[in-house]
Amino acid sequence: MRRHLFVILSIFLLLSGCANWGVVDKTRMLMGTQVQIIVSGSGFTRVAKTAAIGKAFERIKEIEGLLSVYDATSEISKVNSFADVRPITVSDDTIRVIKKADEISKITGGAFDITIAPLVNLWGFGPRGVILNKPKEREIHNALRLVGMRNIKIDYARKTIRFLRSGVRLDLSGIAKGYAVDCAIETLKSEGIKNALVNAGGDIYCIGKVSPCRQWRIGIQNPRHKNEIIDTVDIEDSAIATSGDYERFSFYSGVRVSHIIDPRTGEPKSSVPASVSIKAADCMTADAFATAVFVLGPDKGLDFLSKVASVEGMIIIEKKDRFEAYRTDGFKKK
C-alpha cells in the first residue's frame, strides 16, 4: 500500500508580546507553500506595513518565476529544457542560488545536490507527479548516472549553465525557498521596516523584535503531532530553516520515505532523522544545510555541523515511543 501526503510544514510562531506594536500578519500561497509575512514596530501605519508586505510578496513571486521547477516558463525550466544542447544564460538571482548550491554540495561531500532532479522525478516527488510503484533498481541506476555536479558546467563570469550529459536536470527546491525569504527580508528593509518575520513553509528569517520587550520566538513542531512544540528558539537578525520527513512523504511496504533523496544511493531517506532545524546568518544557507544534514543523518550530520562555524543545528530522531533531540553547542539554550 502506498500513501502520498502533502502536509505543509507549520512552524508555530509564538507571538505573545508586552506592548502592542501594531502587528500586521499576511499569508499567501507561493512557492508551493504558505508564506507568512509579519511586520511589527512603531513608526509605520498599518497601511504602510501592508504595502511593504505586498512588495515583499511580489519579490517572492519574482523568485518563484525564476526558480520553480513546477512552472514550465521559469528560468530553471528553460535551463532544464535547453542546457542539454547549449549554455543557457541565467539571471543574477538564479546564478547566486546555483553558486551557493555548488558550494554546499562541495562542503557536504555531495549530500546536497541540485542535479538530484531525475531521482526526485523517478520517486514521484517532482513536477512529473506521483508514481504508483516503487522504481526498479535499473531505473534508479540510470537516474543516478545523471546526478552529480560534475555533470554540469557553470560559467560564473558569463552566468551560463550547460549540461554535460543528456538527461541532466536541476531541482532548486531544497534551497529556493530560503533564498526567497532572504529576498523578501531585503525588500522589507529597503522599505524601512526594522521588525519583521518571513516564513516560507518553515524557512524563516526574523529582523528586530516582535514587540519592545520580546524577540521573535519560533516553535519547532513535533514531527508527528502538528500541534505540539518540541523546542522554542528566539531569532533576531538571522534565519532558521527546518527540513522534515513529515512535509511530503510516501510509504512503501509500511516504511516511511521522505522527499529528500540521498544522491549517493539514489534512495529517499527513510525515517531517520524526523527533522533537522538549522540556524544560520541567511536563510538560503539554513535551507540548503537543513536538506543536506537530513541526507547525512544524525551522526555524520551533527559531526559535520560541529565543524562548520556560524551554522548551528538540531536533529530530531524518532525512537519507538518518543523523540530524541540532538543539538550543536550553539543551538543549546543559554
Ligand code: AMP
Ligand atoms: P527541503 O524541503 O528544503 O528539505 O527540500 C526538499 C526538496 O529538495 C525535495 O522536495 C527535492 O525537490 C529536493 N531534494 C531532494 N533531495 C535533495 C538533495 N539530496 N539535495 C538537494 N535537493 C534535494
Ligand code: MG
Ligand atoms: Mg532545504
